[in-house]
Amino acid sequence: MPPAYLLDLPATPYAEALAMQRAAAAARRDGRLDRDLIILVEHPPVFTLGRRGGRENLLITASELRTKGIAVIPVERGGDITYHGPGQLVVYPLIDLNAAAIRVVDLVTALEAAMVQTAAHWGVTARGDTVHRGAWVGSRKLGSVGITVRRGVSFHGLALNATTDLTPFDWINPCGIQACRMTSLARETDRPVDMAKVRRRMADHLGRLLRLPLTSATLEDLAPMVREAA
Amino acid sequence: MKDIEELQFPDDVRYSKDHEWARPEGDLFVVGISDYAQDQLGDIVFVELPETGRELQQNEEFGSVESVKAVSELFAPLAGTVMEVNGALDDAPEKVNQEPYSDGWMMKIKPADKADFEALMDRDAYLAMLKG
Numbered sequence: 001m002p003p004a005y006l007l008d009l010p011a012t013p014y015a016e017a018l019a020m021q022r023a024a025a026a027a028r029r030d031g032r033l034d035r036d037l038i039i040l041v042e043h044p045p046v047f048t049l050g051r052r053g054g055r056e057n058l059l060i061t062a063s064e065l066r067t068k069g070i071a072v073i074p075v076e077r078g079g080d081i082t083y084h085g086p087g088q089l090v091v092y093p094l095i096d097l098n099a100a101a102i103r104v105v106d107l108v109t110a111l112e113a114a115m116v117q118t119a120a121h122w123g124v125t126a127r128g129d130t131v132h133r134g135a136w137v138g139s140r141k142l143g144s145v146g147i148t149v150r151r152g153v154s155f156h157g158l159a160l161n162a163t164t165d166l167t168p169f170d171w172i173n174p175c176g177i178q179a180c181r182m183t184s185l186a187r188e189t190d191r192p193v194d195m196a197k198v199r200r201r202m203a204d205h206l207g208r209l210l211r212l213p214l215t216s217a218t219l220e221d222l223a224p225m226v227r228e229a230a
Numbered sequence: 231m232k233d234i235e236e237l238q239f240p241d242d243v244r245y246s247k248d249h250e251w252a253r254p255e256g257d258l259f260v261v262g263i264s265d266y267a268q269d270q271l272g273d274i275v276f277v278e279l280p281e282t283g284r285e286l287q288q289n290e291e292f293g294s295v296e297s298v299k300a301v302s303e304l305f306a307p308l309a310g311t312v313m314e315v316n317g318a319l320d321d322a323p324e325k326v327n328q329e330p331y332s333d334g335w336m337m338k339i340k341p342a343d344k345a346d347f348e349a350l351m352d353r354d355a356y357l358a359m360l361k362g
Contacts, residue, residue, distance in 0.1 A: 050301075051278070051294060051296065051301045052276065052278075052296070076301060076303075077301060078296050078297075078298070078299040078300045078301040079299045097270070098362075103269070103270045103271075103272065104270050104271050104272060104297060104300045104302060105270075105271060105272025105273075105297055105300070107300070108272075108297075108298070108299055108300050130298075131298070133298050133299040145299050146299050146300075147299065147300045147301070148300075148301045148302075148303070149300065149301070149302040149303065150303050151248055151303070151305070152248070
């Protein structure tokens with residue numbers, strides 16, 4: 001396989017990253033973006049709803065949300081409601097699945113495995129689950145997956161709690177499961193959790209699992225390929 | 231992942247590049263997804279279908295299939311009006327995995343232009359595309 005681009009972004013507002021994903025997925029589909037793309041990012045606090053909704057799993061009122069300054073954004077990915085916030089590593093794999101010969105179900109499994117393998121570097125034993133998808137430490141959920149495939153190109157992806165403040169998860173039924181307890185790497189290990197290191201480990205494992213060698217790219221490198229043709 | 235040779239590709243339907251199929255039935259066309267598409271998805275847990283009466287353009291999104299935590303969007307292989315959808319998939323979405331060309335059908339369309347159908351791929355052309 002030719003290498004895929006790795007875009008390591010600083011904290012980026014969810015809506016901005018979503019627009020970038022949609023544009024890049026469209027560009028990948030029609031070939032303007034010449035390689036697959038893995039985006040690593042963190043988001044300021046936000047709740048997102050999956051394709052089938054999940055607003056009923058939001059446990060606080062609209063006025064409480066306004067007070068806290070957290071938006072709720074419906075998106076097209078699989079899965080139910082979730083929370084993104086600082087200290088949570090979010091990974092978006094934009095992959096031409098047919099060209100890469102990766103099945104949808106295998107991509108979900110690889111995203112789980114990448115979280116499990118990343119967690120192992122901090123001595124945390126996590127596992128995937130073929131029914132309740134995600135990375136689990138015992139009955140506590142360390143990371144979530146939810147992807148969309150549009151005309152053969154995947155987007156959305158995974159969210160791994162590294163040093164996330166987990167409080168906002170108390171305001172939802174995460175993943176639509178009642179009494180689903182969330183956890184983070186920082187909570188499960190005594191070792192220091194450095195976000196830059198989590199990003200590096202994640203990229204290494206995901207690249208290996210998907211058999212995609214990764215080559216670093218910047219927004220400036222990608223913008224000419226992703227920009228809509230005038 | 232199954233080999234292409236293990237998958238079923240009947241020759242009484244035509245295929246789109248987005249892996250939908252269409253089969254003539256009287257004045258209508260029955261639409262579903264191919265065996266290749268269902269195999270890619272894994273176990274399907276939810277199928278979202280359009281309202282009857284909706285007018286679809288060719289290649290317009292008409293719904294989605296969700297395997298666990300993965301939503302795949304569906305695109306109309308031909309333009310027309312949605313006359314009927316397969317309500318049985320509400321309770322038994324796994325029919326799409328099991329019988330993608332029969333019980334797993336998704337909708338029936340009254341075509342705007344029957345020529346759309348002729349422009350779809352026949353079995354051999356679709357297989358050639360899958361084998362790249």
